[in-house]
Amino acid sequence: MSSRGASVSSRGVLVILLLVLCGRAHGQIVAFGASNISGWNVAESEAVPAQLQTMLRAKGYTVRVLNKGIYGNTTTEMLDRADRDIPEGTSIVVLDVSGGLYNDARNGISRAQGEADLAAIRSRLETRHIKVIPFSGADLPAQYHQQDGVHLTPEGHRLAAAHLLPALIATLGPPSGPPEAVRDACVADARRLCSAFMQDDAQRHACMHEHRAELSSDCRRAIAESRRHEN
Helix, strand or coil: CCHHHHHHHHHHHHHHHHHHHHCCCCEEEEEEECHHHHCCCCCHHHCHHHHHHHHHHHCCCCEEEEEEECCCCCHHHHHHHHHHHCCCCEEEEEEECCHHHHHHHHCCCCHHHHHHHHHHHHHHHHHCCCEEEEECHHHCCHHHECCCCCCECHHHHHHHHHHHHHHHHHHHCCCCCCCHHHHHHHHHHHHHHHHHHCCCHHHHHHHHHHCHHHCCHHHHHHHHHHHHHHC
16 A cells, blocks of 8 residues: 555544544434324334344434324323423424324314424424434334334334435435444444553644554454445
8 A cells, every 4th residue: 555545544544543532413303292202012122212222323413312202192291281291401302193193083183283393393394493203103114013003113113214224314414423333333442552652632632543453353453344335
């Protein structure tokens, strides 16, 4: 490799390492709605919010996805708690647009009222400059629902999250940090080589640059794999 090529490669490695240590958070996402958000009859880790958080973090997004789904909620109940359960710092809301309407029908609330409630939720969020991405568990094929025909199976939750992922990524923009595999492989190197400077950005940057030749094989391999996927 030429000296120029080696220099470019070293800079690429260093940029990734700095992102590993200092990548900014992308903010907070709230999944808001009824039981197909809350994850009725599945493990918490299998529900749409947890699935989304896992998928986004694997792609390098340092984001939290809060689960604000409540079993049996009507659209009116959702509207009543929207301001309380969607906190400041939220950048995106994944809004359940079918679960509340289903519960409305069971509780004698008209479809017109339900649509008005959902419109009011959207309006409040737009006023707060929060992007709304709609979600409907009813849109998935029957094989992804439990025996009641309403609630999603674990695979249904995973598929729903996968369908939501492109819209979330388009709204968030490019990730500010490397994929999760790179972070996992390289953070130990940072602690090993530069433990004295973990609280000082400038000194930590200089330290990692100085010790870039001492990176572990796992870290180098993860970086190389990440760069191949980017190309």
